[in-house]
Amino acid sequence: MRAAALLLAGGLLIGGLPGSLATSSAKPPASTTAKRPTPKPTAPRPTGPLNIYAHARAGMFSPAVKGALTRVYVPNGKDNTVSVIDPHTFKVLWTFKVDKEPQHVVPSHDLKRLWVASDQGRQSLTPIDPATSRPGQAVPTLDPYNLYFTPDGRHAVVVAENEQKLDFVDPHTIKPQFSLKVPCKGINHMDFSPSGQSVLAACEFSGDLLHIDFAGRKVMGSLHIGGMPQDVKLSPDGQVYYVADMMANGVYLIDASGPVPKKLGFIATGKGAHGLYPSRDATRLFISNRGEGSVSVLDFATRKLIAKWKIPGGGSPDMGSVSPDGKQLWLSGRYSDVVYVFDTRSGKVLKIIKVGKGPHGLTYFPQPGRYSLGHTDNYR
Incomplete structure (x- = not known):
């Protein structure tokens, strides 16, 4: 989220990176896998x-x-690179260049590639082949701050934050399909309803929440909460959306049952509440408090906080992923130029890894799940 600094001071080639962009200190292995055929989108079955x-x-x-390398991808927004980490050794294996200000690394709906969203300068989506961790040719795309996918896999949704719209594109070729203008400023994060037909989206610059009907291509309702709403995450029972607000220093509970968003409550978590990540068993919600260097832990069943983990010496935990086995929480340190690895049982910081400047939407891949809905850790 770029404005947060004001608060705190055709076909697609998944191959090698052009030599003019390479900055790696260790050369990645060459791909030995054949090009995968593009699968036909299919609608997922409801999970109940x-x-x-x-x-x-x-x-x-x-x-x-199958065949994907286990890696953590860190977009470094201030030096226009992506760091590739081996999570078993906690070592940065190599770093490669992308277009200006990469915001998030997003797994595709079909889990066959990852996309690096760069929303400044040339503006593009850069694909990464998870079988090699190597980037391919960037696809020019207008203002891709973030990227989501409809549950049926028919559309990728480019979140054009500065353009105040959502651009629906082909999820494989990124060719434009249609656009939806939104009546708010700074649309950035969202999550899907249990049916997958609609989303609750946060607009950080105007302090609004929008309930958007993707099937009907319209905004059904809105709620002005003020502040600076950030990440959005649906509760496991599908009853409540949790919305982190960096200015309010906590999370709002929003009723997920109706067309118009309704505020049910608020839970103070810590300064600069920002990222939201369910535990692997879906019993807890991890909330990064970027302004105070901590992570709050919420119990989904009681909707109450049960722990707070503090980074020794402070820090700026931002976006990330829970590890596939659920034992670790990986978060970028937005203003600290590091990555934090937390033990999700004890809350202890296991490792602090130096990366590039301004790390943001970190992704740990591969992850459990039938498909990706986008952002950095949103699987069903």
Whole structure:
């Protein structure tokens, strides 16, 4: 989220990177895999009302990720690079150049590639082949701050934050399909309803929440909460959206049952509440408090905080992913130029890894789940 600094002071080639862009200190291995055929999108089956994350438990990998290297991808927004980390050794393996200000690394709906969203300068989406961790040719795309996918896999949704719109594109070729203008400023993060037909989206610059009907291509309702709303995450039972607000220093509870968003409550978590990540067993929600260097832990069943983990010496935990086995939480340190690795059982910081400047939307891949809905850790 760029404005947060004001608060705190045709076909697609998945191949090698052009030599003029390479800055790696260690050369990645050459790909030995054949080009994968593009699968036909299919609508997912409902997972039921009890746990929308039921298909993303530890070990529940899709056959689509067979052959993918286990890696953590860190977009460094201030030096226009992506760091590639081996999570077993905690070592940065190599770093490669992308277009200006990469914001997030996003797994595709079919889990066959990842996309690096760069929304400044040339503006583009750069694909990464997870079988090699190597980037391909960037695709010019207007203002891609973030990227999501409809549950049926028919559309990728480019979140054009500065343009105040959502651009629906082909999820494989990124060719434009249609656009939806939104009546707010700074649309950035969202999550899907249990049915997948609509989303609750946060608009950080105007302090609004929008309930958007993707099927009907219209905004059904809005709620002005003020502040600076950030990440959005649906509860496992599909009843409540949690919305982190960096200015309010906590999370709002928003009713997920109706067309118009309704505020049910607010929970203070810590200064600069920002990223939201469910535990692998969907019993807890991890909330990064970027302004105070901590992570708050919420119990989904009681909707109460049960722990707070503090980074020794402080820090700026931002976006990231839970590890596939659920034992670790990986978060970028936005203003600290590092990555934090937390033990999700004890809350201890296991490792602090030096990366590039301004790390943001970190992704740990592969992950359990049948498909990706986008952002950095949103699987069903």
